Amino acid sequence: MDEARSETAPVNHVDEPLAAEPPAVPLPNRVAAELVGTSVLVAVVVGSGIQATELTQDVGLQLLANSLATVFGLGILILLLGPVSGAHFNPVVTLAEWWSGRKDPKGLGPREVAAYVPAQIVGAIAGAILADAMFGEPLVKWSTHDRSAGHLLLGEVVATAGLVLLIFGLAKSDLLRFAPVAVASYIGAAYWFTSSTSFANPAVTIGRAFTDTFAGIAPSSVPGFIGMQLIGGVVGLALVVLIFTHRRPAGSR
Template sequence: MDEARPETRPGTRPGTAEAEPPPVLGRGSPLAAEPPAAPLLNRVAAELVGTAALVAVVVGSGIQATELTQDVGLQLLANSLATVFGLGVLILLLGPVSGAHFNPVVTLAEWWTGRKDPKGPGPREVAAYVLAQTVGAIGGAVLADAMFGKALVSWSTHDRSAGHLLLGEVVATAGLVLLIFGLAGTGRLRFAPVAVASYIGAAYWFTSSTSFANPAVSIGRAFTDTFAGIAPASLPGFVGMQLIGGVLGLLLVALVFDHRRAAGSR
């Protein structure tokens, strides 16, 4: 493992092997089991491409499902299965490059947990990641619409402003952050592709909101008036609840795994 890394970056977490002491929370990337050696430009490109591909999978599978069946249950099943498989592959492929955040909440949570660590991500990196994720999400929605012969940009009319849906977003996002940083804190990042994809697939079904859990993806899905869309007027509520869910998730991480941080600092 190369010790001479000239940059600090999201995605650096030394010693995730089981035989080593448990890593200290907040000292590395959530989804990369190996520290990436890529420059910031490559990492930002990976976040843009990964988020675009994720949204293309979510939106495209939703369009395909509605064209194949009128059964809403089957539509959701097809949409969730495609998302599980697509997300798992993307994390496996791009995690070693950028950490495979694909989510501003994850990026912000990593910045917060590593803010006192000189190896943690800085504001410049966080801003670059969030911008890439948002642009990628919009591009992925436009690409999905193009593949199915839809208008490239058609604002969604799918209202998702009900209070129970907003609660679902808090739960979905808090659970996602707890899972990711819990894996990081216990040295089990190698399971991230399966674990995170499985959680999102489950949350499609056990949350009322079908688990967007991602501000960038939510913004991208506003650009398509299809099965996976969300009306622009519903975005502020969803994004706000996702941020609250991220904070709650970090509080749960501290509550559940703080003993490991204390042990690692001795």
């Protein structure tokens, strides 16, 4: 597991998670928040996975430990960095926010997208390397964990679509203040109800290819995952329009 900005933008992994960036915060600060936040998120995912495999051989307990650490870590990161950058930590969320607010002069612009996405990717790679370093693993070792099966790819579409629907739905309902808990809870649940364990994030997917540990993904599986995540983002935005776009009948108040 994106698995919130201020109350105007999205929060993490998706549209307004948050929504558009607070204009008062300079772009370099926002980019730094995205880089550091994504780095810490991946360090939590990878590090907790390594720790879990060292403590137990039970795969169910390993996944439980990994998902709980991710839930707590993600919630804290969104709460802390949401007011700075929107706490996207996820290119799909950034792109979804740009698309949904492209006609808004105050919305996320191409310049911000061009800065956010590379920062998220670099942060994810750095986070994986940091986790490996903390546990004495090779700093960079390509993962051998193949995740190319069709049912796993479908899981990524579902996980990402749900994430985008959640974030933008919260924004449409003026409930972004609940994003830290809601987004983290969704990612925790998606660890268990999706076949892919819910990467739902292209940057995190790339970062996890750099570690041959519990949370890793083989480089050959990365393009398929990212493609499905982008499709999931489109599906999520379509669901937001379908569910949250209300038109009042003519003459009604």
